[in-house]
Amino acid sequence: MTDSPVDGGSTVPTPQDAHDALPATLWDRMRDDPQYAPEHLALEAVRRLGPEAAQWAARERALRPDIVADELASQAVRRFVNRARLSGAVSGAAGLPGAVIDVGVLAWTQARLVLHVAAAYGVDPAHPDRAADLLVLQKVHKVAESARLALGVAAGRERAGALFGMAGERPLGKVMLQLGIRLARMAGVRAAKRFFAKLVPGAAIILGTWANSSATKDLADRSRALYRGGARRLPEQRQP
Secondary structure (H helix, E strand, O other), X not given: OEEXXXXXXOOEEOOOOHHHOOOHHHHXXXXXXXXXXXHHHHHHHHHHHHXXXXXXXXXXXXXXXXXXXHHHHHHHHHHHHHHHHOOOOOOOOEHHHHHHHHHHHHHHHHHHHHHHHHHHOOOOOOXXXXXXXXXXXXXXXXXXXXXXXXXXXXXXXXXXXXXXOOOOOOOHHHHHXXXXXXXXXXXXXXXXXXXXXXXXXXXXXXXXXXXXXXXXXXXXXXXXXXXXXXXXXXXXXXXX
């Protein structure tokens, strides 16, 4: 079973867990508007994955009423760090399209981790503020204020795209490269530009544990620090 193509040629296998796969409509929005790809992903993650995380936390607490928040958060971290470790080469596609799909799946998996950690500490994972949290925790933006502004722009462009279309006549290769770099940076892949510049057409792409595991563990630590003890405010503005 496959999801819709990202580039008109390759298909994305649907993982066993339906929430592992990025929605085809999200791929379309990010491809049409790669500059705001992380913002589109964050908005969609909160809409789709926030309720899932809330249901998971409620189910676990019902099964184990004595479980403490730290233990529940650790359970979520283990689950999604393991998934991130295995997320390289998820697409089975070669070259640039495969790399873009793989970093997209990694960023999506990391968003699931953040929202599950929030739920473990009793913070509403489906609240719109979680989208700004994602962007700051994943180092797309340094402060909450700029994250919210960018989310507002992305939401407006999403509505405009639904009405008028946004794809334009840009070369697909350049669009995919820009999309890949933006998603790679969101997922914590270091030297994203150099990584994509070295892709050899026709060569299979495997991100591997060199990026996935360490980046996701670092994100987990930042998420726990933010949500432990309940919702805490991210820095609103840069310090002068």
